[in-house]
Amino acid sequence: MKSIPLLLVLVATAVTAAGCGGSDDTLTVYSGREEELVAPLFDMFTAETGIDVQVRYGDSAELAATIAEEGDNSPADVFFAQDPGSLGSVDAQLETLPKDILDRVDPRFRDAEGRWTGTSGRSRVIVYNTDALAEDEVPDSVFDLIDPKWDGRIGIAPTNASFQAFVTAMRLSEGGEATRTWLEDLKDLSPKEYEKNTPVVEAAAAGEIELGLVNHYYLYLVREEQPDAPIENHFLAPGDPGSLVSVAGAAVLASSDQSEDAERFVAFLLSDEAQRFYVDEAEEAEYPLIDGIEAKAGLPPLSSLQGPDVDLTSFGAEHEATIELLRETGYLT
Amino acid sequence: MSRGAGTRPPLALVLAAGVVVALLLLPLAYLVLRVASGGEVLEILGEPTTWRLVRNTVLLAAGVVTCAVLVGVPLAWLVTRTDLPLRRLWAAAGALPLVIPSYVAAFCLLGFFGERGLLADALGVERLPAVKGYWGSLVALTLATYPYVFVLSQSAFRALDPSLEEAARGLGTSGRRTFLRVTAPGIRPAVGLGALLVTLYTFSDFGVVSLMDYDTLTRAIYVQYKSLFDRAPAATLALLLVALSGVALAVEYRLRRRGRLYRSGPGTRRPQPVVRLGRWRAPALLFCTAVVGLFLVLPTAVLAYWLSRGIANERELGLPWSEALHSVVASGLAAGAAVLAALPVAILALRYPSRAGRLLERLSYAGNALPGLVIALSLVFFAARWASPVYQTLALLVFAYVVRFFPQGLSGVESALETVSPRQEEAARSLGLGPLRALAVVTVPLVRPGVLAGAALVFLSAMKELPATLLLRPIGFDTLATEIWGLTQVGAYSRAAVPALMLIVVSAPVLYLVSSERRFESGASG
Numbered sequence: 001m002k003s004i005p006l007l008l009v010l011v012a013t014a015v016t017a018a019g020c021g022g023s024d025d026t027l028t029v030y031s032g033r034e035e036e037l038v039a040p041l042f043d044m045f046t047a048e049t050g051i052d053v054q055v056r057y058g059d060s061a062e063l064a065a066t067i068a069e070e071g072d073n074s075p076a077d078v079f080f081a082q083d084p085g086s087l088g089s090v091d092a093q094l095e096t097l098p099k100d101i102l103d104r105v106d107p108r109f110r111d112a113e114g115r116w117t118g119t120s121g122r123s124r125v126i127v128y129n130t131d132a133l134a135e136d137e138v139p140d141s142v143f144d145l146i147d148p149k150w151d152g153r154i155g156i157a158p159t160n161a162s163f164q165a166f167v168t169a170m171r172l173s174e175g176g177e178a179t180r181t182w183l184e185d186l187k188d189l190s191p192k193e194y195e196k197n198t199p200v201v202e203a204a205a206a207g208e209i210e211l212g213l214v215n216h217y218y219l220y221l222v223r224e225e226q227p228d229a230p231i232e233n234h235f236l237a238p239g240d241p242g243s244l245v246s247v248a249g250a251a252v253l254a255s256s257d258q259s260e261d262a263e264r265f266v267a268f269l270l271s272d273e274a275q276r277f278y279v280d281e282a283e284e285a286e287y288p289l290i291d292g293i294e295a296k297a298g299l300p301p302l303s304s305l306q307g308p309d310v311d312l313t314s315f316g317a318e319h320e321a322t323i324e325l326l327r328e329t330g331y332l333t
Numbered sequence: 334m335s336r337g338a339g340t341r342p343p344l345a346l347v348l349a350a351g352v353v354v355a356l357l358l359l360p361l362a363y364l365v366l367r368v369a370s371g372g373e374v375l376e377i378l379g380e381p382t383t384w385r386l387v388r389n390t391v392l393l394a395a396g397v398v399t400c401a402v403l404v405g406v407p408l409a410w411l412v413t414r415t416d417l418p419l420r421r422l423w424a425a426a427g428a429l430p431l432v433i434p435s436y437v438a439a440f441c442l443l444g445f446f447g448e449r450g451l452l453a454d455a456l457g458v459e460r461l462p463a464v465k466g467y468w469g470s471l472v473a474l475t476l477a478t479y480p481y482v483f484v485l486s487q488s489a490f491r492a493l494d495p496s497l498e499e500a501a502r503g504l505g506t507s508g509r510r511t512f513l514r515v516t517a518p519g520i521r522p523a524v525g526l527g528a529l530l531v532t533l534y535t536f537s538d539f540g541v542v543s544l545m546d547y548d549t550l551t552r553a554i555y556v557q558y559k560s561l562f563d564r565a566p567a568a569t570l571a572l573l574l575v576a577l578s579g580v581a582l583a584v585e586y587r588l589r590r591r592g593r594l595y596r597s598g599p600g601t602r603r604p605q606p607v608v609r610l611g612r613w614r615a616p617a618l619l620f621c622t623a624v625v626g627l628f629l630v631l632p633t634a635v636l637a638y639w640l641s642r643g644i645a646n647e648r649e650l651g652l653p654w655s656e657a658l659h660s661v662v663a664s665g666l667a668a669g670a671a672v673l674a675a676l677p678v679a680i681l682a683l684r685y686p687s688r689a690g691r692l693l694e695r696l697s698y699a700g701n702a703l704p705g706l707v708i709a710l711s712l713v714f715f716a717a718r719w720a721s722p723v724y725q726t727l728a729l730l731v732f733a734y735v736v737r738f739f740p741q742g743l744s745g746v747e748s749a750l751e752t753v754s755p756r757q758e759e760a761a762r763s764l765g766l767g768p769l770r771a772l773a774v775v776t777v778p779l780v781r782p783g784v785l786a787g788a789a790l791v792f793l794s795a796m797k798e799l800p801a802t803l804l805l806r807p808i809g810f811d812t813l814a815t816e817i818w819g820l821t822q823v824g825a826y827s828r829a830a831v832p833a834l835m836l837i838v839v840s841a842p843v844l845y846l847v848s849s850e851r852r853f854e855s856g857a858s859g
Contacts, residue, residue, distance in 0.1 A: 028808065036823045054808040056725075057819065061559040062706065066804055068564075069710050070717040075725065159543070159556055193546050198824035208448045221824045227646065284823075323560040332556055333382055333548045 026052040027261050030067065032060025032081040033248055037284055041277060045268045051261050060086040061161060067093060067253070077256040078265050080119075080248075083161045085168075087116040087249050088316015095254040098263060104270045104290050109247050112313040118247025119269040120278050121287030123305050124166050125216045125233040126242070127201050132210040138234040142170075142242035145211070146185040154191040155200040155209035158331040162197060162215050162246070168315050168322045170241035173308035176325065183329040193331075198222065205229035213242065216299070217284040224283055238306035245307040247289065342685035343768055349677035354693045357736055360700045361575065363711030364568045371565015378569070387573065390549040393470055393542075394535040394581075400475040401531045404624055405482030406524055411617055413490040415608045423621045424487065425845055428480050430628040431790075432840035434797035434814060435477035436540025437833050440821065441632035442473050443544060444639070451638065469545040476628040477541070478534050481741075481790065482527030485748055488786050489523035490516075492749070495606060522751050525588040526744045529698070530790075532581045533740065536574055536702035539800070550574050551704045558706060571707050578702035582695050633837065636830040643827025653816050653832050657839050660812040663727060663802075664795035667734035668788040671742035674735060675787065679746040680772060684755060694743075701740045705800030708737055713804060730805045734795040741794060745787015749780035789843050796840050813839070 031038065035057045042053045056063070060082035067074050067090045074093070081087050087094070094115040102114050109118035128138050139145050145154060157163050170179045192209050194200045200212040201222045207230075216233050223229055236243040250269055252262040268274055275288035278296075285296040295302060326332045368374060377383055411417045412424040430438070445451045446464045453461045464472070493516065501511040542552045550570050557567035610617055643650055682694035700708065712733050716724040723729045735742075753776055761771040799814045806812065811819075813836045820829035 034822045035819050036825065056808050057815075058803045059559075062800075062804065065558055065564070065710055066713050069714040073717040073721055073724075075717075159559070161559065195543050195546075198822075202824065206448075218824070224648075225642075225646070225824055225827060319560060320563070323556075327382070333386060333553050 025258075025261075026054050027077050027258060027265060028075050029053055029055045029078040029080055029265070030063045030076040031055050031057050032063050032079075032083075032086060037282060038080070040281060041269065041274055044274065044277070045265060048268065048273075049261075049264060051264070053265070061089075064089045072255045074253055074255050076253050077258050077262040078250060078252055079116075080250045080269075082248050083165060084111075084116070084118075084247060084249060084312040084315045085161055085165060085319050087111070087251050088313065089319070091115045091251075091316060093254055094251045095256075095259060097252065097266060101263065101267050101270060106289065109245075109289055109312065110249070112311065116249045116251035117266065117270070118249045118289050118312070119266075120248050120275075121245055121289055121302060122162075122215045122217055122247070123235060123287070123307070124162070124242050124244045124246075125214060125235055127204045127212045127214050127219055127231055127233055129204050129207055129210050130230045130232050132207065135232065135234060138211065140237040141240045142213070142236065143182065143240075146182065146189070148189070150211065151189045152192070153210040154186070154189060155194055155203050155212035156186075156191050157194045157196045157200050157214070158326060160196040163213065164319065164322050164326065165246055165315055166213065166241065166244050167326060168318045169244040169308050169310050171322060171325070172310040172314070172318065173239075173241055176321075180325060180329060183325065183331065187330055201231060202226075205231045215246075217286050220283060220285045235300055235305065239308055241308045243305060243307050244310070245287075245302070245305050246312060248286070340685060342681055342687075342690070345769070346677050346681055346685075350681045350690070350693055353674045353678055354697050356732075357697050357700055357739055359715055360703055360708045360711040360736065361572075363714050364571050364575075364707070367564050367568035368572060371563055371568065373565060374569050377566055378573075383570070383573070386548060386550045386553050386570070387577070389467075389547065390536060390551075390574070390577065393467065393474070393547070393549060394532045396467075396471045397474045397478060397535045398528045398531050400471065401479035401482045402524060402528060404475065404479040405527060406486050406520075408621065408624060409483050409486035409490055411621065413487055414606075415610050415617070417610060417614070417617055417621070423625070425841075426625045426629055427621070428484055428487075428844050429837070429841060430476050430632075431480035431484070431793050431844065432796065432837050433477065433629075433632055434540070434799070434817070434833075434836070435473060435538055436544065436799070437636075437797075437817065437836075438476045438632055439469070439473040439541045439544040440826070441635040442469065442476075444635045444826075445631060451635065465545045466547050470541050470547045472627075473541045473545065474535050474538060476632070477538075478531040479628070481530040481534070482524060484786060484790065485523040485527040485530075485744060486520055488745075488783060489520040489748060492782070493519045498606065522589045523748045525585045526748055529581060529585040530701075530741060530744060533578055533698065533701040536578060537704050539704050539706070550577075554704055555706060558710075567707075571703055574702050574704075575699055578699065581702075582698055586691075586695065633834070636833050639826045640830040640834065643830065646827065648825070648827055650828060650831050653811075653813060653835060656811045656813050656816045656832060657835055659810050660796050660814065660836070661839060663730055663734065663806075663810075663812065664792045666727070666731045667738065667795040668742070668792035670731055671735045671739055671791040672746060672784050672788045674739065675743040675746045676784075679743055679750055680776075683747065683750045684758070684772075697743060698740045700736055701738075705737060705798065706804075708733060709801040709804040712736070712801075725805065726807055727810065730802065730807070730810075733801040733805050734791070734798060737798065737801060738791045738794045741790035742787040745783045745785070745790060746780065747783075749783020749786075750776070753779045785846070789846065792843055793840055796836060 042055055046053055064086040067076060067079060079087065096114045097117060102110060102117055105117050109121065110116065126138055167179065170182065192203065194203060197214040197218045198221060200214050201218045203209045204212045205222055205226060219231060219233050250266045252259055252266060256262050270290055272293065275290050275293050278286045278288050279293060285299060287295050287302045323332060408427050412420045412427065417423065443450065446461065448461055448463050498511055498515050501515045537551060539551050539555050542549050550573060554567045554570050557570065678694055678697055681690040712729060716729055757775050758771045761775045762768065766774060797814050799818055802812055802814055813832045816832040817829050
């Protein structure tokens, strides 16, 4: 049988792979943030503290669902997620973070009960094609998008958490009925729908659409791939729901048996060194959240961004109503 | 049917089949638990949206099955039975799209045919009509699934005993009637199985419908899960999907029952009669070129274009060797485990026909229509609670692959068993061998090509599996599929092209192994 050596190789590799499971003093992080973007942060942490980290990368919402299914048996110590909604959906399984960690971040960027904290910020913007539009032609409010002239020229990603968070912000700041009307009016303009932010920005770059409702940092990712793409971000007027500033964040699981190391990791994410990473190293230019560290050159300072007056903490609980509204208005099924 | 109703299957066989099917039903048990805890079933079933999703899902599956059969069966006939030039090449190239993950296929098709895609660029036109929605999904899913029909019909065409057709011709039947009365029924079980696999694949696919923006039950299930709260509605929709696959299973079963043909003897691996194409040669070549051009060359070319753009932009492009090794190891183990698990189920269903055996066999398909995410979360639920030592180990990942792709392994074993007459085992038993021993000595060597084909299907599906791999793999166990996912997440297509091309290159030899004619023949005679 010539397949025997092959079998042996398979089994040997399987045994080796089984052996690389974590030892007891390894910190386990579930990361909904992309490996491509945040992997250096984990190396920096290990170099600084000597604590080994193993990371399970995945989609934030899917990892939240995994944590929920695992219950108290979750192997995760830390949940590092893309959005407040994912963190909020498992808040019953999270421990309250120590005060000195929470104090580093402006209260508007963390959970009111202290179960998770933002670690970097992102602003909603309108990305536009610079061949098609001059900046002063781009609306300063999402309400100005409701105009027949934009018919067929707008791109959105309604199944994506970031678009849904924006709708939640609009509901909370402008009311449910105003939001429903806005969504219905937008639908009449036949916006083009994409899977998530990156394809929206790419479509704007390709001229498939002229305007896209996205988070600000995808522009930089697309530029990595297409350095000459004719696209720019337009930041909306203060207070407009379309200028929502949201966060990626981190939390420690209550079921963790290494909560001390886990808290050290969250504290590290808010250290000067890690926060500077978003400014100096990261491809995608997110906002650092702690005082004294300015955003990447070319970005308006965080303090100048005034999103709508809403509490990110409630986004988890409000999510369901947003989904329902998006379903009723035909954006989701 | 061959055996009298009095023949009882060996107890060991029944037990083995029972355990296998019970394990395969874990995701269903999870869904029932979830629905029971939520309880808005009637409300969801009463919503018009739900039925629109059902309609969309059925329409898409019907379209994809039709296209997959129209592409797969003629192609299989051409490469096995005719004097088509370069048959080996067409056979290999025709099966190769099987190794392209459907989400990669969708990316490539959008990149090429998109409103502002490469084609629009090349033609120098402002924009092309959008190819998203139903038609875009149809093309991408046909690409991903027609090889199931192609590979299975190919083995059926080869395994068909030429003496049956010769006998028909000898009795004065015309060529066309012989095809309709002898050849077509002979390959019907294989085509039916292929169509079933295509249907279930289409039901479970998320990548394509999400990129193409077409609403199906599976897409709605994902949206529900991502809405993060109540998991009961998603579970209800998933059970609806299981019900739909029940219908597909019933249809396939009826098709298969209508008459079957066995080989007359094991030793008669004679060369098949070759059909001369004559003036049909050019259209046949055109057909093959079109299929291979659209479904293999085009996506590969788009990947190559992205890669070249990455090289031009000087992006870091390393070869993901360890990811490739991980993919091969996990998929190889899954392929072996799946066919081993399929043997008792197939033997019980086909050799000891009984209501219970048939039911077990049908039940083993039930989970295949479920989206990978649902299967993954169900195994998370059970393993984290009651099997924590294997949770997030390679063993659980392999198990998840077997749960997802079991029917593909089973299809190979069954279509091979279908063509081996039980009389041969009976002869062996009359010479004093026990039932299991008779199977081992007589049947197993005869079914080896089919078993290999089944194992290969499982292997290739597992190579490209994504949702369950993401959630269940051991931490740090990156595969080619997770690598592609990670890079496309951040829009780095030029870098994602490297693991995608590597996936194709690594999988191709496995396909060659099963689709090469020589291999089949030596497998059957030795």
